[in-house]
Amino acid sequence: MKVLVGVKRVLDPQVKARVKADKSGIDLTNAKMTMNPFDENAVEEAIRLREAGTVEEVVALSIGAAKSEETLRNALALGADRAILVLTEDVLEPLAIAKVFKAIVEKESPDLVLVGKQAIDDDCNQTGQMLSALLGWPQATFASKLELADGTAQVTREVDSGLETINVNMPAVVSVDLRLNEPRYASLPNVMKAKRKPLEKMDLADLGLDTANRMTTIEVMEPPARAAGVIVESVAELVEKLRNEAKVI
Amino acid sequence: MSILVIAEHDNASLVGATLNTVTAAQQIGGDIDLLIAGNGCAAAAQAAAQVAGVNRVLLADDASLEGQLAENVANLVVSLAGNYTHVLTAATTFGKNFMPRAAALLDMSQISEISEVISADTFVRPVYAGNAMAKVQSSDSIKLITVRTTKFDAAAETGGSAAVEAVAVAADSGLSRFVGLAASESERVELTSASIVISGGRGMQNGENFHMLDSIADKLGAAVGASRAAVDAGFVPNDYQVGQTGKVIAPDLYIAVGISGAIQHLAGMKDSKTIVAINKDSEAPIFQVADYGLVADLFEAVPELDKAL
Ligand SMILES: Cc1cc2nc3c(=O)[nH]c(=O)nc-3n(C[C@H](O)[C@H](O)[C@H](O)COP(=O)(O)OP(=O)(O)OC[C@H]3O[C@@H](n4cnc5c(N)ncnc54)[C@H](O)[C@@H]3O)c2cc1C
Ligand SMILES: Cc1cc2nc3c(=O)[nH]c(=O)nc-3n(C[C@H](O)[C@H](O)[C@H](O)COP(=O)(O)OP(=O)(O)OC[C@H]3O[C@@H](n4cnc5c(N)ncnc54)[C@H](O)[C@@H]3O)c2cc1C
Numbered sequence: 001m002k003v004l005v006g007v008k009r010v011l012d013p014q015v016k017a018r019v020k021a022d023k024s025g026i027d028l029t030n031a032k033m034t035m036n037p038f039d040e041n042a043v044e045e046a047i048r049l050r051e052a053g054t055v056e057e058v059v060a061l062s063i064g065a066a067k068s069e070e071t072l073r074n075a076l077a078l079g080a081d082r083a084i085l086v087l088t089e090d091v092l093e094p095l096a097i098a099k100v101f102k103a104i105v106e107k108e109s110p111d112l113v114l115v116g117k118q119a120i121d122d123d124c125n126q127t128g129q130m131l132s133a134l135l136g137w138p139q140a141t142f143a144s145k146l147e148l149a150d151g152t153a154q155v156t157r158e159v160d161s162g163l164e165t166i167n168v169n170m171p172a173v174v175s176v177d178l179r180l181n182e183p184r185y186a187s188l189p190n191v192m193k194a195k196r197k198p199l200e201k202m203d204l205a206d207l208g209l210d211t212a213n214r215m216t217t218i219e220v221m222e223p224p225a226r227a228a229g230v231i232v233e234s235v236a237e238l239v240e241k242l243r244n245e246a247k248v249i
Numbered sequence: 250m251s252i253l254v255i256a257e258h259d260n261a262s263l264v265g266a267t268l269n270t271v272t273a274a275q276q277i278g279g280d281i282d283l284l285i286a287g288n289g290c291a292a293a294a295q296a297a298a299q300v301a302g303v304n305r306v307l308l309a310d311d312a313s314l315e316g317q318l319a320e321n322v323a324n325l326v327v328s329l330a331g332n333y334t335h336v337l338t339a340a341t342t343f344g345k346n347f348m349p350r351a352a353a354l355l356d357m358s359q360i361s362e363i364s365e366v367i368s369a370d371t372f373v374r375p376v377y378a379g380n381a382m383a384k385v386q387s388s389d390s391i392k393l394i395t396v397r398t399t400k401f402d403a404a405a406e407t408g409g410s411a412a413v414e415a416v417a418v419a420a421d422s423g424l425s426r427f428v429g430l431a432a433s434e435s436e437r438v439e440l441t442s443a444s445i446v447i448s449g450g451r452g453m454q455n456g457e458n459f460h461m462l463d464s465i466a467d468k469l470g471a472a473v474g475a476s477r478a479a480v481d482a483g484f485v486p487n488d489y490q491v492g493q494t495g496k497v498i499a500p501d502l503y504i505a506v507g508i509s510g511a512i513q514h515l516a517g518m519k520d521s522k523t524i525v526a527i528n529k530d531s532e533a534p535i536f537q538v539a540d541y542g543l544v545a546d547l548f549e550a551v552p553e554l555d556k557a558l
Contacts, residue, residue: 017380131353164430223381
């Protein structure tokens with residue numbers, strides 16, 4: 001079995017995003033970038049499936065600027081066998097990203113595609129669902145448990161009311177949640193080895209897809225700031241303020 | 250303009266988030282139809298018909314919609330979408346599951362989690378865990394939108410008298426099967442609709458200690474929430490989680506106990522009207538968003554608060 005894993009380069013989750021003064025977007029100059037945390041879970045799951053003997057090959061895919069190679073090398077250091085980088089300087093919408101994934105799926109014929117449930121920069125939460133729609137495959141989103149057997153996948157999903165279980169035919173697209181597993185760290189020898197693992201690059205233009213954006217970002221603004229609060233000295237003062245000042249209890 | 254709102258329901262009644270979504274639809278303007286899709290959901294359709302401002306209720310009641318699997322719901326939405334300029338649903342795990350699928354089948358983008366309607370084609374949506382707000386304009390002929398429900402008031406549950414019409418349902422996709430739902434059982438109000446929420450973090454140390462919060466919640470008619478660290482540690486179930494990857498809530502009062510206030514947690518609660526933080530570390534970032542901060546050991550402050558209420 002072969003698994004294709006989506007790996008997106010994003011702003012480090014520990015770093016607070018800063019809006020550019022001209023309101024055109026987020027200032028990413030010299031910002032610390034990293035693999036989307038949900039994608040770390042996706043890579044981890046793929047590697048565990050290979051270690052368990054269920055999967056033979058793990059291929060990592062990223063779509064983005066040349067720097068995304070770093071993120072793919074990280075996936076290779078964690079244990080992916082090879083990587084594909086589709087180069088573009090444009091910021092693509094999830095529909096376009098899903099079309100690129102579909103083109104790669106048609107070349108690679110994986111049995112399973114694993115993506116993060118959302119990318120922490122744009123928080124779209126769309127790519128996996130869109131890809132499965134374009135492929136005519138089933139989808140299993142927000143997975144916190146994945147079991148493969150007899151050509152199907154049994155998936156536990158984190159939903160608002162608790163945990164839902166569904167069973168989907170393979171091939172399938174699964175979008176993963178953070179509690180699926182605990183991602184490992186790359187060891188230094190593996191980081192060195194990753195430099196020699198195969199990484200194929202192609203230009204987005206060569207895929208001949210319609211990836212035009214359907215949305216224009218008019219401006220990016222700071223969220224409204226909260227007024228400064230006060231430190232209360234005691235529980236009694238807190239209760240008094242909640243009753244008489246905020247009037248919420 | 251004509252708008253289709255995909256309702257979330259439990260067969261008997263509407264989930265509150267649907268009412269907020271109706272309000273977002275009203276702000277766009279035009280006729281609003283509500284779709285109830287499920288298996289044995291006629292009662293929910295009757296409830297939907299009472300909602301103020303609804304033109305028609307479309308009822309898709311079919312065995313293939315049991316468990317509301319994304320594949321079947323998306324196919325149904327695609328079959329109806331051509332009659333509308335906008336298709337809306339709440340940005341809950343239900344809406345986030347099928348809507349992007351329907352959008353891709355229609356070759357349309359999805360506009361995720363709008364927090365404001367500027368015009369029929371322009372919306373504001375939070376990005377980067379709410380650290381920035383992007384104003385985006387869509388050129389798609391049908392706008393498929395998920396709605397951040399905390400940013401819109403609930404439409405009135407009664408006052409309407411819409412007609413209920415049955416719609417045809419496509420065959421089961423056969424791609425996936427609903428196995429079951431393990432819902433957390435709680436007597437308390439639901440986290441996303443509670444007007445008061447008390448949440449615990451890693452500082453609570455274990456699940457047993459959450460009973461201290463339960464006791465306060467019972468007195469205040471509040472819901473209990475948690476940080477990711479508390480859920481990951483197994484203190485409480487996943488549906489308690491507030492934040493970028495959990496639930497986004499905006500109650501009148503949010504009390505954070507033993508929670509540091511990471512960006513990802515703030516993303517889920519910083520629109521609350523009044524925020525209280527109880528934390529023993531005066532440097533904890535939660536105090537930057539708190540209206541009332543109490544620097545104290547929670548194991549002393551929480552029992553004292555319980556007594557004072
Ligand atoms: C300020 C600003 C505003 C924007 N506004 C919008 C907007 O309103 N609408 C819009 O559609 N886009 C917008 N974009 C583009 C956006 O940044 C994303 O590139 C794009 O929308 C993909 O969305 P996502 O990563 O949030 O997808 P998600 O669906 O959240 O991503 C889920 C998963 O898909 C996979 N994946 C996604 N992208 C890639 C990739 N490039 N390579 C490999 N795997 C990937 C990963 O596994 C990821 O975990 C905006 C960008 C900026 C900077
Ligand atoms: C991609 C991504 C998504 C995430 N999504 C979410 C999310 O949705 N929701 C979320 O909450 N987090 C999320 N996180 C995790 C987040 O970054 C933090 O790790 C998490 O919120 C920390 O939880 P905490 O505040 O309970 O724990 P900690 O940060 O460990 O804080 C515990 C706090 O308790 C205080 N404390 C300890 N003992 C006591 C005591 N006796 N009395 C009083 N105070 C005490 C400490 O001073 C400390 O401030 C996400 C992270 C990532 C990378």
